[in-house]
Amino acid sequence: MFRRTALAFGLGLAMISPAAAESFTGAGASFPASLYQAWAREYAQASTDQLNYQSIGSGGGVRQIIAHTVDFGATDKPLKPGELTRAGLVQFPAAIGGVVPVFNLPGIGPGQLRLTGALLGDIFLGTIKRWNDPRIAAANPGLKLPPFPITVVHRADGSGTTFLFTTYLAQTSPDWARRVGASDAVKWPAGIGGKGNDGVAAFVRQTYGSLGYVEYIYARKGKVSYALVRNAAGQYPAPAPDSFAAAATAAPWGRAAGNYVLLLNQPGAGAWPISGATFILMHRDQERPEKGRAVLRFFDWAFARGDATAARLSYVPLPVSLKAMVRRQWRAIGGGQ
Amino acid sequence: MTVEPIEVAGPSRAARQDAFFQAICFSAAMVLMATLAGLIIALVIGGWPALAHFGPKFFISAAWDPVAEDYGAAGPIVGTLVTAGLAMAMALPLAVGIAVFLVEFCPSVLAKYVSMAVELLAGIPSIVYGMWGLFVLAPWFALHVQLPLFYVVDPDSFLGHLFEGIPNGANIFTAAMILAIMVLPYIATVLRELLLSVPPHVREAAYGMGCTPYEVVSRIMLPYIRRSAIGAVMLGLGRALGETMAVTFIIGNSHDFPRSLFASGSTISSTIANEFAEASSDLHVSALLALGLVLFVITFAALVGARLLIGQEKA
Amino acid sequence: MRFDRRLFDRHARRKLVNYGFVGLTMAATAVAVIALLLILWSLLANGLGGVGLHIFTMDQPPPEMPGGLRNAILGSLEMCVIGMVMAVVTGILAGTWLAEYGEGKRLAEVVRFLNDVLLSAPSILIGLFVYELLVRPLHGFSAGAGAVALAFVATPVVTRTTEDILRLQSNQLREAGMAIGAGKSYVIRAIIWRASRPGLVTGALLGFARISGETAPLLFTSLGNPNMSFALTQPMGALPTTIYQFALSAFDDWRALAWVGALLIAMTVLAANIIGRALARGSHHS
Numbered sequence: 001m002f003r004r005t006a007l008a009f010g011l012g013l014a015m016i017s018p019a020a021a022e023s024f025t026g027a028g029a030s031f032p033a034s035l036y037q038a039w040a041r042e043y044a045q046a047s048t049d050q051l052n053y054q055s056i057g058s059g060g061g062v063r064q065i066i067a068h069t070v071d072f073g074a075t076d077k078p079l080k081p082g083e084l085t086r087a088g089l090v091q092f093p094a095a096i097g098g099v100v101p102v103f104n105l106p107g108i109g110p111g112q113l114r115l116t117g118a119l120l121g122d123i124f125l126g127t128i129k130r131w132n133d134p135r136i137a138a139a140n141p142g143l144k145l146p147p148f149p150i151t152v153v154h155r156a157d158g159s160g161t162t163f164l165f166t167t168y169l170a171q172t173s174p175d176w177a178r179r180v181g182a183s184d185a186v187k188w189p190a191g192i193g194g195k196g197n198d199g200v201a202a203f204v205r206q207t208y209g210s211l212g213y214v215e216y217i218y219a220r221k222g223k224v225s226y227a228l229v230r231n232a233a234g235q236y237p238a239p240a241p242d243s244f245a246a247a248a249t250a251a252p253w254g255r256a257a258g259n260y261v262l263l264l265n266q267p268g269a270g271a272w273p274i275s276g277a278t279f280i281l282m283h284r285d286q287e288r289p290e291k292g293r294a295v296l297r298f299f300d301w302a303f304a305r306g307d308a309t310a311a312r313l314s315y316v317p318l319p320v321s322l323k324a325m326v327r328r329q330w331r332a333i334g335g336g337q
Numbered sequence: 338m339t340v341e342p343i344e345v346a347g348p349s350r351a352a353r354q355d356a357f358f359q360a361i362c363f364s365a366a367m368v369l370m371a372t373l374a375g376l377i378i379a380l381v382i383g384g385w386p387a388l389a390h391f392g393p394k395f396f397i398s399a400a401w402d403p404v405a406e407d408y409g410a411a412g413p414i415v416g417t418l419v420t421a422g423l424a425m426a427m428a429l430p431l432a433v434g435i436a437v438f439l440v441e442f443c444p445s446v447l448a449k450y451v452s453m454a455v456e457l458l459a460g461i462p463s464i465v466y467g468m469w470g471l472f473v474l475a476p477w478f479a480l481h482v483q484l485p486l487f488y489v490v491d492p493d494s495f496l497g498h499l500f501e502g503i504p505n506g507a508n509i510f511t512a513a514m515i516l517a518i519m520v521l522p523y524i525a526t527v528l529r530e531l532l533l534s535v536p537p538h539v540r541e542a543a544y545g546m547g548c549t550p551y552e553v554v555s556r557i558m559l560p561y562i563r564r565s566a567i568g569a570v571m572l573g574l575g576r577a578l579g580e581t582m583a584v585t586f587i588i589g590n591s592h593d594f595p596r597s598l599f600a601s602g603s604t605i606s607s608t609i610a611n612e613f614a615e616a617s618s619d620l621h622v623s624a625l626l627a628l629g630l631v632l633f634v635i636t637f638a639a640l641v642g643a644r645l646l647i648g649q650e651k652a
Numbered sequence: 653m654r655f656d657r658r659l660f661d662r663h664a665r666r667k668l669v670n671y672g673f674v675g676l677t678m679a680a681t682a683v684a685v686i687a688l689l690l691i692l693w694s695l696l697a698n699g700l701g702g703v704g705l706h707i708f709t710m711d712q713p714p715p716e717m718p719g720g721l722r723n724a725i726l727g728s729l730e731m732c733v734i735g736m737v738m739a740v741v742t743g744i745l746a747g748t749w750l751a752e753y754g755e756g757k758r759l760a761e762v763v764r765f766l767n768d769v770l771l772s773a774p775s776i777l778i779g780l781f782v783y784e785l786l787v788r789p790l791h792g793f794s795a796g797a798g799a800v801a802l803a804f805v806a807t808p809v810v811t812r813t814t815e816d817i818l819r820l821q822s823n824q825l826r827e828a829g830m831a832i833g834a835g836k837s838y839v840i841r842a843i844i845w846r847a848s849r850p851g852l853v854t855g856a857l858l859g860f861a862r863i864s865g866e867t868a869p870l871l872f873t874s875l876g877n878p879n880m881s882f883a884l885t886q887p888m889g890a891l892p893t894t895i896y897q898f899a900l901s902a903f904d905d906w907r908a909l910a911w912v913g914a915l916l917i918a919m920t921v922l923a924a925n926i927i928g929r930a931l932a933r934g935s936h937h938s
Contacts, residue, residue: 023879025793025887037714037878044879052877052887055897060615063622068791151503156590158403158615180404185615187402192503192601193590195611198901206476207505221715221903287791351835358837359753365745366763369811372804373770376781383784434680442674443681453926454685460925461691462865464892465914468899473694518687525684549670572772579774581868582896606776606868613780613872629777640769 021048022294028061028074029160030196031215032095032278035315036074039302042309046301049294055196059158059184065089065281071291073281076160076215077184081258088284090333091258092326093277094299096316098244099164100274102224103211104204105131105146113227114139114236117172117273120229123211124152125175126190131209146209152191153203153212158184161197164276165213168264198222216244217314231273232265239272244316247275253322259329277318282333296330303327377633384627387620395627401592403616408624410631412592416509416602417632419595420584421577423513428521428577429570435521436528437554452529459522467586470515475506475587478514483599502599507589509602515583520573527569531562568646575639579632581606605632692918699915702908707916712878712894715903721913723880724894730882731795731874731890732864735802739863740856743807744845747814747855752840764815771808776868778804783872795881795888798874805869806859813855817848850931857928861921867892891917 026036033055040051056064058075065073066087074094084091101115115123119135122128128135132145155162163184170177180186194200200212201222211227216239219226228236237243247266253259263275280299286292303326307317318326348356387408388395398409439452483504490496502508535558543553559566589601590611603611605628616622706720713719746767754760779801786797821844829839845852875887876894891913898910 023881023883023886025875025877027875034715038717040878041714041717050879050881052879052881054876054887057615063616064614067788069787069793151505156611158612183404185403185612187400187404187407187592191591192505192507193611195585195590195900198903202900203505203507207503210505351838355835355837358840359749362745362749362753365742366749366811368742369746369770369807370763370766372807373766373773375785376770376773376777379781379784380777383780431680431683434677435684438677438681442677451681451685453929454688455681456929457922457925458684458688460861460921461688462867462892462917462921464865464867464895465691465695465918468895468910468914469691469694471899472698473690518684521684549666551670551673552666554673575772579772579776581774581776582892586900606774609776609780610868610871613783626780629774629780632774633777636772636774637769640765640772644765644768 021050022290023050023052024071024291024294024298025052025054026061026072026074026280026295027054027056027064027070028281029058029076029278030055030198031076031097031161031217032074032315033197034217034221035095035310035313038309038313039298039306042306043298043301046305047297049297051298057155057157057184057196058160058163062281065283068283068287071282071288072295074278075281076276076278077163078260078262078277078279079258079281080260084258089281090284090329091260091279091281092329093253093259093261093318093322094280094302095310095318096244096248096263096275096277097314098216098239098247098272098275099161099168099213100216100219100239101211101213101227101229102201102204102219102222103227104206104208104224105148106208108143108145108225110225111228111238112143113225114230115227116230117168121169121173121176123150124154124169124188124190125173125179126152127175148209151207151210152188153194153200153207153210154188154191155185155200156193156195159196160184160276160278161213161215162186164262164264164274167262168274171265216240220314229273231269231271232267233269233271235269237270237272241311241314241316243270243272244275245319247271247273248277248316249319254325259326284333286333292333296333300327377630380626380630380633384623384630387623387627390620390623395624396631399592399594403618403621406618406620408621410605410624410628412594413603413605413608413628414631414635415594416588417578417604417606417635419602420509420513420516420588420604421574423510424516424520424577425570425574427513427517428524428573431517432521432524432528432573433559435525436532439525439529440532441550441554452526455522455525457522458518459526461519463519463580463582466515466519466583470511470583470587471507474511474515478506478511479504498596499598501597503589503601507587507601508599509588509595510598512584512588512602512604515587516577516580519580519583520577523576524569524573527572528562528566531565531569532558535561564646568643571639571643571646575636575643578636578639579606581610585610605629695911695915695918698908698911699913702912703915707909707912711880712889712898712909713905714878715901715906719909721891721894721909721916723878724889724891724913725916726880726882727795727874727877727888728864728891731799731802731870731888732860734796734799734884735806735863736856736860738799738803739806739810739859742803743810743855743859744814744852746807747811748818748840748845750811750815751818752836752844767808767811770804771812774868775805775866776871779869779872782869787873792885793873793875793887794885795874796884798870798888798890799884801869801873802863802866805866806863809859809862810855813858814848814852817851817855818844820851821847850934854928854932857924857931861924861928864924865892865917865921867896871896 036053058077061073061075064070130149132147166186167182170182194203197214197218201214201218204210204212204224246268247263250266251261265273303323310317395410397411399411400407400409486500543557584604585607590603591601595602609625613625708722710720711723750760782797782801787793829843870890870893877887877889895910895913898906
């Protein structure tokens with residue numbers, strides 16, 4: 001009888017008292033999800049703290065951090081300085097990647113299809129409906145394109161990936177800018193919606209004749225073919241860590257308030273035109289300082305030790321100078337390093 | 338000799354226990370009611386900003402533009418009603434057939450197992466239906482129904498427009514198929530019990546007059562239970578309207594009006610499931626909660642209809 | 653007697669129609685049985701291969717790393733058990749009120765109807781409600797919120813089955829108890845509840861079966877957690893939400909795990925249903 005009571009008491013304690021080590025929660029973008037989760041697993045070997053990262057989309061990350069329901073939010077769409085001040089948030093980049101158009105056309109492999117921003121705009125607007133449209137053929141001399149209709153696959157959820165992609169379209173396709181605009185969730189004129197980067201990759205993989213856009217890691221792992229996109233220098237670099245890094249190095253990080261920097265259409269022959277950094281959002285004044293410290297400890301570890309994992313998963317770690325700058329900015333967070 | 342005054346006893350311990358116990362039971366029932374009330378209140382409060390902002394236009398607008406902050410419920414509402422309607426159209430004949438088979442034609446040795454199999458269908462969780470729909474039904478449908486139709490039917494004809502859709506099997510029709518399988522056991526079980534409740538002398542009189550089993554069932558038994566049967570149908574409808582997981586996987590998630598049988602669409606619950614965690618603006622959240630309120634009202638109406646038709650509880 | 657061809661034709665036609673009808677009903681039943689078999693077969697074919705000890709000893713992994721479903725299984729168990737405890741307490745008491753104290757009262761009819769409404773309410777709305785009630789005000793996703801959401805889903809089921817089973821108990825039992833001087837609450841607790849025990853257990857099992865497969869109420873309440881955790885104040889992983897995340901992903905190993913999880917849930921739910929109904933039939937016969 002005593003044993004049962006003691007057992008129940010112990011279980012009860014386990015359920016309500018926080019662990020001695022910190023477990024903290026982050027939520028947001030699906031792009032860096034594989035990276036943060038892989039980092040989290042490695043971090044568990046190096047520390048007693050535990051990270052729980054849930055991929056619910058960049059819009060969700062912003063909303064949940066503003067609602068104080070998570071310890072940090074992750075977003076591919078950086079908040080503007082005004083929004084940061086209003087919400088009392090601090091924003092810093094954690095890694096760099098790129099958005100890649102992916103398609104499913106048996107017989108045409110990765111890197112064989114060439115597209116431009118204007119073409120992508122027309123396809124996603126629904127103005128270009130078939131793969132063998134003369135405009136696509138013009139950009140791909142010598143490639144045999146089938147007469148099949150193009151099935152556009154976009155995101156059904158709010159997403160920083162969508163923000164990067166639609167901002168790129170708005171910058172390169174005046175029709176798109178006029179008719180749709182750029183945001184993390186837009187009114188898509190055509191196509192079907194997949195949930196998360198993985199949902200889009202799964203749809204593209206399953207649907208013959210489809211064209212979608214995903215973060216690079218999902219293009220590689222999702223076993224779908226990626227297309228090349230013409231950059232500002234007129235070249236067609238392959239999407240890869242070096243082309244994302246090339247886009248990142250030229251960017252004016254130090255001068256941007258709130259670290260609001262978009263890596264789209266960066267100059268340079270080898271720069272991938274639809275690159276972007278992924279950002280972390282934390283409150284300037286921490287409600288629970290021990291959680292804030294745990295989050296910063298984690299990212300400090302990730303900056304110091306996580307580069308190899310990032311490279312293995314095809315993410316681009318921040319350049320050393322950027323890491324130093326970000327670390328300095330952490331001091332602004334209540335109870336920081 | 339003194340006469341002892343008669344003590345008027347207060348409530349005995351047993352009586353106090355009775356009152357206490359009754360109070361506890363009553364409170365539990367009230368907790369249940371409070372939950373429902375809280376749910377409705379939360380939906381009304383949460384959805385009010387969107388309803389006030391858009392007015393009645395909210396219900397007929399098919400716009401869903403998070404950039405311009407223009408939300409309209411028509412797409413998801415139509416999707417909900419269409420998938421539920423298609424599902425009922427598919428499930429109802431099947432359910433009637435199963436109930437009649439179990440009651441009239443099935444050898445009694447088999448009946449136990451067959452009815453257990455039908456009940457098991459009801460037990461499968463909706464996420465399992467969702468996975469099965471996405472990974473098994475959708476590819477099969479795309480390959481064996483949609484693709485052949487592309488070759489056989491002229492795209493500009495009426496049938497061509499009817500069957501227009503992306504060949505990946507994720508559309509309102511396949512969603513309705515899954516819903517039909519999910520809803521069918523509920524309707525079949527209730528119909529079976531209703532058929533069993535037809536008084537034997539009515540059946541036997543019909544057989545005695547030389548009716549074939551078909552005539553007995555179609556002309557005597559089914560009309561006898563018609564009112565309650567419709568009630569059973571509406572209970573199934575209520576389930577179909579609210580189903581989330583199975584539908585989200587396979588409906589294609591497009592906010593537009595479905596324009597053909599094989600078009601992608603969305604339902605209210607799939608829209609909420611997809612967008613709630615990430616809705617970035619208050620108006621977006623409010624629009625989703627308003628959608629939830631609409632769904633609740635529709636389901637409630639179906640239940641009220643069922644209750645009126647079925648009458649009091651079938652014990 | 654003259655052979656009237658017209659009667660013969662009509663008779664043959666009626667027979668034909670009848671055979672056709674019987675055939676259709678058999679076909680309808682076959683459709684349902686085949687659907688069940690197809691689903692079970694898909695589950696087994698896709699999920700059985702992935703079952704192994706590691707499912708129960710390892711937590712859910714990042715993509716392309718080895719792992720299992722331990723945290724999700726334990727999380728589901730914990731939230732379902734806590735949810736059921738809350739649901740059983742509330743549901744049995746509420747069902748008792750409806751059956752024993754609600755005779756003829758208008759309020760009881762209303763409560764019964766509203767209980768059915770809650771029973772059929774889309775569970776995603778219940779998840780939204782608990783998000784507004786517990787997650788946002790308390791600034792955190794939590795397993796406690798998930799358990800509460802599940803309790804809200806299960807309570808109407810338990811209430812309904814409790815009321816049904818209590819009504820089935822013969823009044824003679826009640827009268828006998830009162831005849832020997834027991835108070836009403838004692839009669840209910842010591843006699844009626846005890847007599848209904850198999851049915852009450854059935855109700856609890858059916859409620860458990862229902863909530864162990866529920867995903868929507870957990871999406872916005874317990875969120876998810878790849879780490880094993882028992883804390884009620886932290887997010888917690890659960891089988892349905894993990895399956896939801898993994899099934900829609902583009903990673904093959906995650907999808908394989910999703911099938912294993914689906915198989916586990918389906919087997920649990922089916923077992924609970926079968927046991928529950930067997931108990932119910934047993935109690936009817938006794």
